[in-house]
Amino acid sequence: MPLDPKTVDHLAELFAQGATNRAVSQTAGVDRNTAARYRAQLGFGPAPKRPAPNRSTLTVEQKVLTLMRPAEGGHMEWTGRRTKSNGTPVFTHHERTYTARSVAFRAHTGRAPVGYVTAECDQPEWCVAPAHLEDEPGRTRARAALAVITGRATSLVECSRGHATAEHRRYLPDGTPYCGACHAEGKRARRAAA
Ligand SMILES: [Zn+2]
Ligand SMILES: [Zn+2]
Known part of the structure; x- marks a missing residue:
């Protein structure tokens, strides 16, 4: 049995807002199959996938900064993970692993580094302060x-x-x-x- 025009309008509005079939069925009082059928009939694509609840909403450049702690002399300490092989500061963002100094360099200069990035201050062993980093050139x-x-x-x-x-x-x-x-x-x- 077709739904009344007012309900159809309501469904269309919910689909347009990106509601899932489940959300639509709960809000509009139709079952999920009906919601799915009207989604197709009204020409709406699948609801956008919501990011996993623990997925960071930060950009990779923002995230790298959250893993630093200011140290004396304007240096920054790395509080995140390091590689086992040589202790390089690294971190994971949206299932990808990044080198902290490379991302921090990009965040600071607005461009990708050429070659590897090192701290060129007096604490090159551990400092990750974006302003202290240099790429090869x-x-x-x-x-x-x-x-x-x-x-x-x-x-x-x-x-x-x-x-x-x-x-x-x-x-x-x-x-x-x-x-x-x-x-x-x-x-x-x-x-x-x-
Ligand atoms: Zn430094
Ligand atoms: Zn040579």
Whole structure:
């Protein structure tokens, strides 16, 4: 038996609000099959799935900040999880695992980091303060400036094995220059030998 027009209007209104068949049947006093039939007849798609109740409503950039605790000197401590292998601060957001420093860098600068992200303050071991983080180009720029100040800058245009300085020059935290390409090759060779 068809429903009266007033009830149909009421159903349409509820569907338009995103109500499930179950909610519609409870509110309008029709059974769920009737609700389902009218949903199809009235041209409404399935009700939107509600997020699981424990699903965070925060964005990934907002969530990373909730896992930090201010420390002395403007640094921030990580209160979340760390990887077992090397202690890298990580966290999970909507079933995906993120590296805390990379997300914090993006939250702070508004852009994705290039290469890995490190704290370039005086607490590089544990600090995750967004303002203290640098990606590869930022780190190289900051350390190159330090190399100039400390007299460690080099005027060579290539390393002893011919890698161009402009592209491959990297610096230790104290400003000591080294060749990033040679370093990477050495790392690969050690890994292959192991
Ligand atoms: Zn810091
Ligand atoms: Zn080299």
